[in-house]
Amino acid sequence: MQSRIKKAWGVAVIAVLLLTADQALKIWIKTHMQLHDSIHVFPWFQIYFTENAGMAFGMEFLDKRILSIFRILAVTVIAVYIVRLIRHDVKFGYIACIGLIFAGAFGNIIDSVLYGVIFDHSYGQIASFVPQGEGYAPLLYGKVVDMLYFPLIHADLPEWVPVWGGKDFIFFRPIFNLADSAICVGFALLLLFYRKTAIRKLHMNTES
Numbered sequence: 579m580q581s582r583i584k585k586a587w588g589v590a591v592i593a594v595l596l597l598t599a600d601q602a603l604k605i606w607i608k609t610h611m612q613l614h615d616s617i618h619v620f621p622w623f624q625i626y627f628t629e630n631a632g633m634a635f636g637m638e639f640l641d642k643r644i645l646s647i648f649r650i651l652a653v654t655v656i657a658v659y660i661v662r663l664i665r666h667d668v669k670f671g672y673i674a675c676i677g678l679i680f681a682g683a684f685g686n687i688i689d690s691v692l693y694g695v696i697f698d699h700s701y702g703q704i705a706s707f708v709p710q711g712e713g714y715a716p717l718l719y720g721k722v723v724d725m726l727y728f729p730l731i732h733a734d735l736p737e738w739v740p741v742w743g744g745k746d747f748i749f750f751r752p753i754f755n756l757a758d759s760a761i762c763v764g765f766a767l768l769l770l771f772y773r774k775t776a777i778r779k780l781h782m783n784t785e786s
Contacts (some may be wrong), residue, residue, distance in 0.1 A: 726759070
């Protein structure tokens with residue numbers, strides 16, 4: 579019993595700390611920068627304010643409302659899964675990985691569901707909190723705030739390079755946020771250290 583309580587508190591602390599950091603950074607960006615403003619921290623790292631209506635790393639391929647509802651359902655399923663893991667006293671490392679994925683998904687849900695309602699737009703202005711009904715989008719239609727940009731390599735490729743020769747080349751192009759990072763780190767740790775555990779748990783769930 580004590581072990582399960584400690585694991586529950588542990589994953590809760592991870593989720594709360596990550597959500598707090600994610601939302602604090604996003605709110606600071608929204609209230610201090612205009613859309614597409616950037617702060618050059620290092621030559622290979624920028625705080626670059628952008629917004630997207632899609633999934634991680636700016637990908638867009640679903641209707642916004644459907645995507646927001648899908649995210650809510652996915653986070654609900656993950657939360658139920660975490661509770662089951664704690665009840666079965668699974669290793670905390672595995673639970674923590676799922677907790678990272680949960681916190682990341684929940685962090686982006688907050689943007690999608692609420693930001694359009696509580697903020698005005700960031701086009702050519704610094705956004706601010708607004709009264710109900712004056713936001714830039716209806717409920718569930720908010721955009722996810724991204725800001726972490728790592729253009730590790732930026733160069734013009736030689737003409738002899740097939741397809742991309744003579745073009746501007748940037749590696750790494752995606753702009754993302756802390757929530758995206760938590761999801762990716764959670765999945766990466768699962769694959770590196772808990773792949774067998776994940777397969778076993780998935781097999782048990784399908785049988786039940």
